[in-house]
Amino acid sequence: AQTVTQSQPEMSVQEAETVTLSCTYDTSESDYYLFWYKQPPSRQMILVIRQEAYKQQNATENRFSVNFQKAAKSFSLKISDSQLGDAAMYFCAYRSMNYGGSQGNLIFGKGTKLSVKP
Amino acid sequence: NAGVTQTPKFQVLKTGQSMTLQCAQDMNHEYMSWYRQDPGMGLRLIHYSVGAGITDQGEVPNGYNVSRSTTEDFPLRLLSAAPSQTSVYFCASSYSSFDSSYNEQFFGPGTRLTVL
Numbered sequence: 001a002q003t004v005t006q007s008q009p010e011m012s013v014q015e016a017e018t019v020t021l022s023c024t025y026d027t028s029e030s031d032y033y034l035f036w037y038k039q040p041p042s043r044q045m046i047l048v049i050r051q052e053a054y055k056q057q058n059a060t061e062n063r064f065s066v067n068f069q070k071a072a073k074s075f076s077l078k079i080s081d082s083q084l085g086d087a088a089m090y091f092c093a094y095r096s097m098n099y100g101g102s103q104g105n106l107i108f109g110k111g112t113k114l115s116v117k118p
Numbered sequence: 119n120a121g122v123t124q125t126p127k128f129q130v131l132k133t134g135q136s137m138t139l140q141c142a143q144d145m146n147h148e149y150m151s152w153y154r155q156d157p158g159m160g161l162r163l164i165h166y167s168v169g170a171g172i173t174d175q176g177e178v179p180n181g182y183n184v185s186r187s188t189t190e191d192f193p194l195r196l197l198s199a200a201p202s203q204t205s206v207y208f209c210a211s212s213y214s215s216f217d218s219s220y221n222e223q224f225f226g227p228g229t230r231l232t233v234l
Binding site: 106 | 212
């Protein structure tokens with residue numbers, strides 16, 4: 001069974017600075033998807049960025065980028081030029097490329113609460 | 119296009135009461151899932167469905183029932199509410215496809231349930 005671990009329950013960053021959130025996972029599969037979701041106080045789950053395991057190039061979405069290390073099973077999220085609106089809970093998630101049965105669902109880490117200081 | 123909708127947004131129940139959390143999507147997604155979110159636990163899968171008429175259990179199914187009579191709707195039933203079911207519940211949906219363009223799960227706004 002796959003597992004996702006986020007070892008930082010809370011992180012803090014100064015506005016305009018850069019912060020990196022860590023995520024490691026365990027799987028025996030070779031092809032899969034990895035995601036970072038943001039959950040602001042509104043509770044809505046918002047997709048921040050996705051990575052396909054078969055792609056070597058790290059995904060980037062504006063100020064958000066990932067460092068995907070497949071051999072190390074590591075998938076960290078870097079937020080550049082942090083803004084007050086980035087304050088939220090961030091979840092790392094894994095999804096199998098095998099859509100049979102429960103493998104089509106997401107496996108989540110426990111989350112990292114990010115605070116942004118003005 | 120409303121995406122994934124959930125009702126109600128908030129609910130308070132007494133121990134032993136039953137209720138149904140509603141979930142609907144208008145994106146013609148095959149996959150639909152229910153997760154619960156508890157502090158420090160992330161989101162955990164309760165039940166899921168890969169299409170109309172097909173459902174299966176996730177990681178934490180006890181005390182919950184689901185059915186999927188249409189592609190659009192996937193209600194979650196609490197049979198006899200217990201304080202341990204106090205949580206935030208999310209419904210999600212996605213396509214069933216290997217195409218990387220369609221691998222995203224879309225989430226509803228969540229239901230905060232308190233069982234006294």
